[in-house]
Amino acid sequence: MMSPWHGLMHCSDCNGLHREAICPVCGHAFDNQPQIIVVDGVEHLVPQATHGAIPWSTFLILERIKIEGERSRIAPSDRPERFSHRFTVVLLFWTLFEVLIDGFYRAALADLPGQLDDELLERFSGIGGRLDRLYRRIWQTNFWADLEAEGFSGEATLLRRIQKARNAFVHGDPEAIGDDLVDATLAHLENVQKAWIILFNKRCTGRRQRVPIWQSAQERASLRSAS
Numbered sequence: 001m002m003s004p005w006h007g008l009m010h011c012s013d014c015n016g017l018h019r020e021a022i023c024p025v026c027g028h029a030f031d032n033q034p035q036i037i038v039v040d041g042v043e044h045l046v047p048q049a050t051h052g053a054i055p056w057s058t059f060l061i062l063e064r065i066k067i068e069g070e071r072s073r074i075a076p077s078d079r080p081e082r083f084s085h086r087f088t089v090v091l092l093f094w095t096l097f098e099v100l101i102d103g104f105y106r107a108a109l110a111d112l113p114g115q116l117d118d119e120l121l122e123r124f125s126g127i128g129g130r131l132d133r134l135y136r137r138i139w140q141t142n143f144w145a146d147l148e149a150e151g152f153s154g155e156a157t158l159l160r161r162i163q164k165a166r167n168a169f170v171h172g173d174p175e176a177i178g179d180d181l182v183d184a185t186l187a188h189l190e191n192v193q194k195a196w197i198i199l200f201n202k203r204c205t206g207r208r209q210r211v212p213i214w215q216s217a218q219e220r221a222s223l224r225s226a227s
């Protein structure tokens, strides 16, 4: 299975995510002609290199989800248990989703003056508020409705189910995450990433300031203080 991130890069004009020669969001043509560089009077033809789009933390979590997903379903004892021994798949998936939503808003709010973006994200620090109230304030819809509008209603339903189960889990109910939820999470993993990329291109492009999603909040803050 090819990762949805494979070959993906940010458009240098609109910050859209794509892998085409022409950006499908703004039409900007990517110059993929090799460059000539001269070293010690000798010309070298160097292929154009682009920074990949995937944030490092996303890559690490995806790798770990794969490892945890392949873990045996068999319980280590004979005692029947109703929670999944692969529950970490769901917890990691939700962390991945929160990382992606953080990058989503950092790109979307990039043009706000001063540090209003940080202040807004601090005010809406929980994922629930970011997917509903903050989303609605900016785009007059919520994240779930936006996902459904792009044809991902199965993913919207699953994400809400995972959010509920994950909350129940952290509040002391391990049985909230069963094997069926782990299997559904793995089955929809690729589509959730694809859907996120489509919504990113729909909602987070065309800003004057381009915040790439591979840039961590920490890197962004240090770049800001240096400028």
Ligand SMILES: [Zn+2]
Pocket (backbone or CB within 6 Å): 011, 012, 013, 014, 015, 016, 023, 024, 025, 026, 027, 028
């Ligand atoms: Zn573009």
